[in-house]
Amino acid sequence: MLKFYQKKELAIAYTLIHTIHIFSVFIYGGFLFVDILFLSKMSQTLNEKETVKAKEAIMIHVRKVVPYALMVAVASGLFLLFKIFGEIAPEGMNSFQVLLSIKAFLGLWLGFRGINQKFFGINPWIFKKHIFPFILVVIIILLSQLMYI
Numbered sequence: 771m772l773k774f775y776q777k778k779e780l781a782i783a784y785t786l787i788h789t790i791h792i793f794s795v796f797i798y799g800g801f802l803f804v805d806i807l808f809l810s811k812m813s814q815t816l817n818e819k820e821t822v823k824a825k826e827a828i829m830i831h832v833r834k835v836v837p838y839a840l841m842v843a844v845a846s847g848l849f850l851l852f853k854i855f856g857e858i859a860p861e862g863m864n865s866f867q868v869l870l871s872i873k874a875f876l877g878l879w880l881g882f883r884g885i886n887q888k889f890f891g892i893n894p895w896i897f898k899k900h901i902f903p904f905i906l907v908v909i910i911i912l913l914s915q916l917m918y919i
């Protein structure tokens with residue numbers, strides 16, 4: 771049985787990791803929103819050579835931060851998952867556990883793609899464009915709220 775101060779420490783640790791989770795997905799998801807909603811429109815006003823140059827001028831900085839933000843999101847998410855998932859009842863998972871499991875699976879899939887690409891230079895086999903992680907992030911954010919209904 772946890773003592774009071776251990777509960778308080780756990781609550782502080784949980785809140786801290788939860789905050790780190792929100793910031794890391796803010797950076798990762800934020801880049802995907804900017805890329806899909808804005809950067810992809812550059813070719814409407816710039817010619818091909820200028821578009822490639824302008825995009826690369828941004829991507830050299832993105833590559834230094836966004837893949838790591840994704841990895842922090844996955845690591846912090848795993849911590850939160852093990853703390854919040856709870857026991858599975860004999861009759862099976864409740865709706866919170868089912869939706870959280872789907873959210874964790876989609877997040878881990880993105881993490882696996884990101885780690886493969888960043889550390890092993892293995893590009894995604896399917897859905898190579900950023901529209902795929904963008905759609906997954908939108909679904910994950912919706913699940914992160916729906917799971918509490």
Ligand code: HEM
Binds near residue numbers: 788795798875
């Ligand atoms: C890139 C992928 C991910 C995104 C965009 C994402 C996004 C979010 C968002 C928006 C929340 C809600 C925050 C709130 O309302 O307080 C959240 C909470 C959570 N996420 Fe993620 N997440 C991702 C990956 C993961 C992974 C891989 C896991 C587990 C393996 C995970 C586990 C959790 C848990 C357990 C919570 C609930 C925390 C709580 O409400 O106390 N997440 N996530």
